[in-house]
Amino acid sequence: MxxxxxxxxxxxxxxxxxxxxxxxxxxxxxxxxxxxxxxxxxxxxxxxxxxxxxxxxxxxxxxxxxxxxxxxxxxxxxxxxxxxxxxxxxxxxxxxxxxxxxxxxxxxxxxxxxxxLGKRKSLRLAPAQWELDLDSDGQVKLWEKYLFALPKRGHQAFRFSGPSNDQEYYDREYNLGAVIRVDQSDILWSLSYHHFIEGLLTNVRAFDLAKDYNGVILARPALLKAAHQLIGNGFLISGKMRQEALAETDDDEEWIGHPGQASSVFPLPLDAADFASWGMMIKEMSALWQGRSLLPATQGGSGMLAAMAPLCPEGSGLNVARVYLQPPPAGTLYGFRHTKLPTAHCQRIDKAHPVSPLAQMAEQASKSQTGMGFLRYLYWTN
Structure with a gap:
């Protein structure tokens, strides 16, 4: 895929x-x-x-x-x-x-x-049938015809490539006959994604590009607080969506299906262990996002956090909530090289603020053959 x-x-x-x-x-x-x-x-x-x-x-x-x-x-x-x-x-x-x-x-x-919606089903969707002229050039090319088509259900690798105009590719890789009857769990899935994407773009708009193009300037600190709320709400809604999906008793043209639903066209099959892992990820991400757990970012650190980590004292970690809710003043420059976040964003690691396991999990996934599969899982379950 x-x-x-x-x-x-x-x-x-x-x-x-x-x-x-x-x-x-x-x-x-x-x-x-x-x-x-x-x-x-x-x-x-x-x-x-x-x-x-x-x-x-x-x-x-x-x-x-x-x-x-x-x-x-x-x-x-x-x-x-x-x-x-x-x-x-x-x-x-x-x-x-x-x-x-x-x-x-x-x-x-x-x-x-x-x-x-409650327990009621709503509209029927067949995304592969939405043939749209997406680039407004007056014609519908094959990649436009199938842009909204769903990948076939299974454990395919997660790969990136440009749009394809090969019909055999779509026949092979996509479920062109997929139909979804919208229910409340689907609404929550989409709502959580709206929060995430809007939050990420709001995060981007908090900054201006420096005149010399060597960094970004924090121009609108209030937007960091808005982004924090949007993304945090996305985690909460994703958790509600997971519970809503697990509670379903029907099995009728499902989008996200729990292990007992056979009609799901969700590209990623989810078993009981996947739902448990999903719940754990949401719990850990919410704890990290709200500052209840910390990222390891001490002096001399290495790995994925090293480039942007603050020089936190030994025994402390990065409080992500402080990064967003207690930002530095407008006009602060973040260079593209050797930038360190303010040490005020560090907090002492203790029983009430333990180290989050997410950084270690991401590090391990990035070094294994399952890394891209893990990314695919995170993408589809948001």
Whole structure:
């Protein structure tokens, strides 16, 4: 299985969604014509009046956002190269695009948060049928036709590559007939991803690129606090989603399936041990994110944290929450080389603040043949 960066973003954005019409005329997202008709109604701007309508609005707005990103990334870069646009002008344009994405993600996140399906099933989705002209060049190429298609279910390797226009590749690697009937666990899966992506981009916007391009300047410290809240909420929602999935008793065109559900089209099969591991990861990440556990970052340290670690005194570790909630003043420069975080972000390791096992787990995974498989697991379970 190969996932391009765009398809990974699309996967994270697209699965959720119905439109502001009576429930008896629920939108059809199993065909290209159905998708087009539903999104045409959403584009009229009517306020969604029920959960199905909110879900449809999220699907249409998120896929439109993917189209916006792909179009800008193709036509925009071609124009920039042709016009020999200055670096300063490019930064202004990139910033504008990021701000637009953040605003759209915020809007659809709020719609998803209103969806309360309970035990009810909502829309049927067939993502491989959404044939869209994503780069706005007037034609639908094969990679555009299948950008939202789901990889076949199994334990394939996690690899990166560019878009493919080989039909045999999609027949071999993707489940082109996959259908999902949206339930509440799917809503929570999408909602957690919206929090994560919006939080990461908000984190990026806290900084400006230095004039000499040798580092970044903390320009908007308040955005670090906003990013911390968004990402932290993403962990909480992911935990709720896991519990919601485990509690399901039906088995009808599932997206995320627990070990007792056979109809799941989730690309990664999850057994009881996987669900337990998932719960442990969420628990440890939440503890680290909220400052209840610490990252080992002492003087003379090595490994993945060495480049950006503060010179924490012996017996102390990095408190991630302090990095976000107690940032240095605006104007602080972070060079791309030899930058150290402020030692004020260090905290004494004790019973109430133990060392997090996550750094060691990530280090071990990166050095083993299972590393990319572990990354695939983290991606799909968010």
């Amino acid at each position: 190969r996932l391009s960066p765009v398809s990974r973003l699309a996967g994270a954005l697209a699965l959720a969604g119905v439109l502001a019409v009576p429930a008896a005329r629920a939108a059809d997202f199993t065909t290209t014509d159905g998708y087009t008709a539903a999104c045409r109604e959403v584009a009229k701007g009517a306020v969604p009046r029920d959960d199905d309508a909110r879900i449809a609005a999220v699907i249409c707005r998120d896929t439109a956002l993917v189209r916006q990103i792909v179009t800008w990334g193709t036509q925009g870069f071609e124009r920039i190269h042709k016009d020999r646009t200055s670096n300063d002008a490019i930064l202004v344009e990139v910033t504008k695009e990021i701000d637009y994405v953040i605003a759209e993600l915020g809007a659809t996140r709020k719609l998803l948060a209103q969806v309360k």
